[in-house]
Amino acid sequence: VVTGTVGSLGEFGLIAALTARLPQHAGVLLGPGDDAALLAAPDGRVVACADVLVQDRHFRLLPGGGGDVGRKAAAANLADVAAMGAVPTALLLGLVAPAELDAQWLLDMATGLATEAAETGAAVVGGDVSAGPLVVLAVSALGDLQGRAPVRRAGAGVGDVVAVCGRLGDSAAGLALLEAGLGPRHPDLVSAHHCPRPPYAAGPRAADAGATAMIDISDGLLADLGHVAAASQVHIDLAEVALSPDDRLRAAATDLAVDPADWVFGGGEDHALVATFPPDTSLPPGWRGIGWVHAGAPGVTVDGAVRVGHAGWDHFRETR
Amino acid sequence: VVTGTVGSLGEFGLIAALTARLPQHAGVLLGPGDDAALLAAPDGRVVACADVLVQDRHFRLLPGGGGDVGRKAAAANLADVAAMGAVPTALLLGLVAPAELDAQWLLDMATGLATEAAETGAAVVGGDVSAGPLVVLAVSALGDLQGRAPVRRAGAGVGDVVAVCGRLGDSAAGLALLEAGLGPRHPDLVSAHHCPRPPYAAGPRAADAGATAMIDISDGLLADLGHVAAASQVHIDLAEVALSPDDRLRAAATDLAVDPADWVFGGGEDHALVATFPPDTSLPPGWRGIGWVHAGAPGVTVDGAVRVGHAGWDHFRETR
Numbered sequence: 001v002v003t004g005t006v007g008s009l010g011e012f013g014l015i016a017a018l019t020a021r022l023p024q025h026a027g028v029l030l031g032p033g034d035d036a037a038l039l040a041a042p043d044g045r046v047v048a049c050a051d052v053l054v055q056d057r058h059f060r061l062l063p064g065g066g067g068d069v070g071r072k073a074a075a076a077n078l079a080d081v082a083a084m085g086a087v088p089t090a091l092l093l094g095l096v097a098p099a100e101l102d103a104q105w106l107l108d109m110a111t112g113l114a115t116e117a118a119e120t121g122a123a124v125v126g127g128d129v130s131a132g133p134l135v136v137l138a139v140s141a142l143g144d145l146q147g148r149a150p151v152r153r154a155g156a157g158v159g160d161v162v163a164v165c166g167r168l169g170d171s172a173a174g175l176a177l178l179e180a181g182l183g184p185r186h187p188d189l190v191s192a193h194h195c196p197r198p199p200y201a202a203g204p205r206a207a208d209a210g211a212t213a214m215i216d217i218s219d220g221l222l223a224d225l226g227h228v229a230a231a232s233q234v235h236i237d238l239a240e241v242a243l244s245p246d247d248r249l250r251a252a253a254t255d256l257a258v259d260p261a262d263w264v265f266g267g268g269e270d271h272a273l274v275a276t277f278p279p280d281t282s283l284p285p286g287w288r289g290i291g292w293v294h295a296g297a298p299g300v301t302v303d304g305a306v307r308v309g310h311a312g313w314d315h316f317r318e319t320r
Numbered sequence: 321v322v323t324g325t326v327g328s329l330g331e332f333g334l335i336a337a338l339t340a341r342l343p344q345h346a347g348v349l350l351g352p353g354d355d356a357a358l359l360a361a362p363d364g365r366v367v368a369c370a371d372v373l374v375q376d377r378h379f380r381l382l383p384g385g386g387g388d389v390g391r392k393a394a395a396a397n398l399a400d401v402a403a404m405g406a407v408p409t410a411l412l413l414g415l416v417a418p419a420e421l422d423a424q425w426l427l428d429m430a431t432g433l434a435t436e437a438a439e440t441g442a443a444v445v446g447g448d449v450s451a452g453p454l455v456v457l458a459v460s461a462l463g464d465l466q467g468r469a470p471v472r473r474a475g476a477g478v479g480d481v482v483a484v485c486g487r488l489g490d491s492a493a494g495l496a497l498l499e500a501g502l503g504p505r506h507p508d509l510v511s512a513h514h515c516p517r518p519p520y521a522a523g524p525r526a527a528d529a530g531a532t533a534m535i536d537i538s539d540g541l542l543a544d545l546g547h548v549a550a551a552s553q554v555h556i557d558l559a560e561v562a563l564s565p566d567d568r569l570r571a572a573a574t575d576l577a578v579d580p581a582d583w584v585f586g587g588g589e590d591h592a593l594v595a596t597f598p599p600d601t602s603l604p605p606g607w608r609g610i611g612w613v614h615a616g617a618p619g620v621t622v623d624g625a626v627r628v629g630h631a632g633w634d635h636f637r638e639t640r
Contacts, residue, residue, distance in 0.1 A: 006636055007636045009636070010636055011636050014636065029365060029470075030470060030472070033473075033551075034404070034470075034472050034473055034551075035369060035400040035401075035403040035404055035473070035534075035535055035536060036367045036368060036369035036400050036401055036403075036404045036406070036461075036463065037367070037368050037369065038365055038366070038367055038368075038404070038465075038470050039365065039366050039367075039368060040364070040365055041361035041363075041364055041365055041366045042364055043361075044360065044361055044362055044364060045349060045358055045359065045360055045361055046358070046359050046361045046366045046462065047356045047357070047358055047359075048356060048357050048358075048359060048410060048412055048445065048446060048460075048462060049355060049356035049357065049412070049446055049448075050412040050413065050414045050446060050447045050448045050458070050460065051414070051448045052414040052415065052416055052448045052449070052450045052456075052458065053450070054416055054450050054451070054452040057450060057451065057452065058450070080355040080356050081355075081356055083355040083356075084354070084355055084356045084358070086356070090368060092368055092369070092370040092460050093370065094370045094371070094372040094414060094458035094459075094460065095372065096372055096374055096456055096458075099636045125368065126368060126369055126370060127370045128369075128370045128371045128372045128458075129372070129636075130372045130373070130374050130377060130378070131374070131377065131636050132374040132377065132454075132456065133453070133454065134452070134453065136372075136416055136452065136456050136458070138370070138372060138414035138416075138448075138456070138458025139414075140368075140370065140412050140414065140460040141356075142366065142368060142462075143356065145358075150349075150350060150354075150358050152350070152354050153353075153354055153355070214355075215355055216355060231353075231354075316326055316327045316329070316330055316331050316334065316419045316449075316451050
């Protein structure tokens with residue numbers, strides 16, 4: 001435990017304290033402390049992606065909440081790696097923070113980042129820090145396909161089964177409950193919002209099972225499947241009966257007098273994985289069928305009809 | 321050329337416009353547009369680092385200035401890769417920008433990022449965007465050692481020659497001139513501040529020549545050599561005669577009534593490379609000797625004496 005602000009630690013004190021919270025693994029040939037890190041890439045290829053989280057947009061600066069924010073920042077990236085069919089190996093952290101921020105919050109965040117990374121076998125291997133007026137976490141992730149072909153958004157074929165693995169709508173429900181002051185009545189859903197639990201291992205498993213297209217759900221099921229439909233030039237139809245909200249979502253929706261299906265179809269940030277598989281595929285453990293791929297104009301329907309009101313999140317328009 | 325704000329383009333319009341400005345290369349197996357990019361890593365290892373630039377700290381939002389800011393953001397990362405002895409292959413961009421920002425500024429920034437990357441053979445392969453109250457550019461870079469051993473900060477040996485390649489103090493002089501309103505009298509130095517030109521190819525060349533330690537100068541020659549001295553547990557003594565400010569720096573210093581040597585020893589952001597070589601090394605083209613490595617308590621002196629007043633930049637304390 002440290003006391004004081006980031007400014008009292010200073011840049012180099014902060015870097016030393018952060019680095020001390022970042023365990024490494026055998027694939028990290030050089031970890032933090034040099035101009036760059038060096039990672040093993042035995043596959044001869046490396047998967048790479050980036051994600052930015054901004055204070056008061058993606059998270060709040062709650063006392064004691066740093067750990068969950070770190071886990072969430074890691075999860076967004078690690079899920080992107082998993083959605084390619086790869087296993088994460090490393091994260092890099094580009095960090096902006098005000099000098100007057102409580103240092104412990106940042107150290108908890110780093111611990112959360114490292115903890116979530118470790119769940120996939122990855123380590124936080126480097127980064128950079130700068131002062132700024134608010135906290136920004138810019139995380140990038142590297143991953144290893146272990147010889148697999150990457151699973152892209154394009155690739156869904158007519159007749160394929162659409163299947164999902166992971167939570168749908170829990171994070172959105174948790175946020176709605178928090179905003180309404182009803183968080184304490186539904187701690188599971190609030191926890192899903194603060195700390196998503198993407199099914200990382202399901203990504204490589206889906207690739208091994210022959211997934212033809214895959215994406216992680218960060219903007220909402222319909223919006224993200226829309227990206228798959230557009231990239232693959234296919235029409236996707238979902239079966240509402242396969243996407244029925246569970247009892248927890250129904251109970252929360254009753255408290256808020258809303259339709260829980262809106263969370264299932266439109267909620268982002270759960271980082272579930274959705275993929276398409278050839279029709280004769282035996283779906284891997286944890287995956288469940290929710291629809292089919294059809295020929296036709298790119299788009300996504302539910303029981304044959306367009307579901308309105310869920311265009312997905314646009315960061316610059318702040319509309320759904 | 322686009323007109324309007326980032327908000328009028330929207331998130332997906334912005335991503336499409338940015339992506340259109342990012343040429344790829346043969347080592348990019350999958351570029352922007354999927355959950356993650358895929359890069360060739362024929363060496364079986366990958367170098368990775370990150371750098372964050374914050375509006376009003378690392379750059380200003382000047383009309384027409386986006387291109388230089390993009391080049392500067394790329395340079396900071398590419399120089400870190402070069403300082404390991406590696407060749408850059410890819411950049412990722414984590415971007416925060418206000419919805420009301422002029423979209424053309426950002427597109428110019430992306431073009432600058434891609435242009436600087438291309439100078440090293442690298443491409444901008446992916447990233448993420450979010451709205452926020454100010455512009456933050458969080459860039460990460462990947463690189464290929466092409467079979468070389470990485471050149472670390474630790475490794476300088478007693479008796480080694482200290483040598484530098486690239487500009488020293490030009491960026492700091494340019495900033496001082498701008499702050500004094502004297503920029504137009506010294507366009508070369510102002511340009512060095514807006515757009516550093518690190519000697520990227522000198523990094524792998526130094527590694528091939530047997531460099532024992534290397535770092536890029538981002539905080540100032542004395543501060544960054546201090547990191548080498550600490551990591552290598554050696555004392556470094558520089559020869560002031562070998563670091564005499566050139567005529568351009570002298571002329572600018574006369575105009576500002578300051579000591580130009582302060583820029584040479586303390587100025588950051590030029591991203592020159594400084595390295596140590598075994599004493600019998602024939603220095604590669606562009607490298608010039610500036611001192612020697614001695615046994616003793618870790619530290620850096622000039623002609624045997626501590627040079628005061630240049631502790632290096634601390635982002636959270638904002639002091640030198």
